[in-house]
Amino acid sequence: AQSVTQPDARVTVSEGASLQLRCKYSYSATPYLFWYVQYPRQGLQLLLKYYSGDPVVQGVNSFEAEFSKSNSSFHLQKASVHWSDSAVYFCALSMHYNQGKLIFGQGTKLSIKP
Amino acid sequence: NSKVIQTPRYLVKGQGQKAKMRCIPEKGHPVVFWYQQNKNNEFKFLINFQNQEVLQQIDMTEKRFSAECPSNSPCSLEIQSSEAGDSALYLCASSREDTGQLYFGEGSKLTVL
Numbered sequence: 001a002q003s004v005t006q007p008d009a010r011v012t013v014s015e016g017a018s019l020q021l022r023c024k025y026s027y028s029a030t031p032y033l034f035w036y037v038q039y040p041r042q043g044l045q046l047l048l049k050y051y052s053g054d055p056v057v058q059g060v061n062s063f064e065a066e067f068s069k070s071n072s073s074f075h076l077q078k079a080s081v082h083w084s085d086s087a088v089y090f091c092a093l094s095m096h097y098n099q100g101k102l103i104f105g106q107g108t109k110l111s112i113k114p
Numbered sequence: 115n116s117k118v119i120q121t122p123r124y125l126v127k128g129q130g131q132k133a134k135m136r137c138i139p140e141k142g143h144p145v146v147f148w149y150q151q152n153k154n155n156e157f158k159f160l161i162n163f164q165n166q167e168v169l170q171q172i173d174m175t176e177k178r179f180s181a182e183c184p185s186n187s188p189c190s191l192e193i194q195s196s197e198a199g200d201s202a203l204y205l206c207a208s209s210r211e212d213t214g215q216l217y218f219g220e221g222s223k224l225t226v227l
Contacts, residue, residue, distance in 0.1 A: 101147075101159045
């Protein structure tokens, strides 16, 4: 069965530091992968998506992610975090190019230290 | 700011009461999804529509859940007889037919006492 795992429930980094949020997926074919962010009391906002091609994808607010088929991973990165990046981040997988039904990871809560 | 409008933002119901949530998808988006997000951040796909037709749905929890997307009216998700385990954030999302990128609303948070 398809699944998405985010191994880190919580991550704390200092403002200005670099960030990596980990995501591993399980799916036998080529997945369509997404990172979403959820701020308190809000819905989900798409940060970036991977469909095919260049394994490094750029997203909003200077986020990027790298797809690795060999590692079944799609880690999210940012070179320098800001306090406003504090939120819960979800990795998601779809088996169809038009997203269709999404399979979500458990989320990683990011806290930024001043 | 989300262009998918969900109402109400919060609703509180007693066990056995009916709970109804509405969603206005973004203009020009014929595809609509409903997801349930519980307090442990576990997402459950409930149902999706294209125009007014159901594409996929789960076994709607002993038929207590129903949903529709009538033409020229908001989509809706209704729980006939709420249970404590239904307490969650209900997210509506819409997309164009071609790209399929989902745009989420801010959700309706249901608390069942």
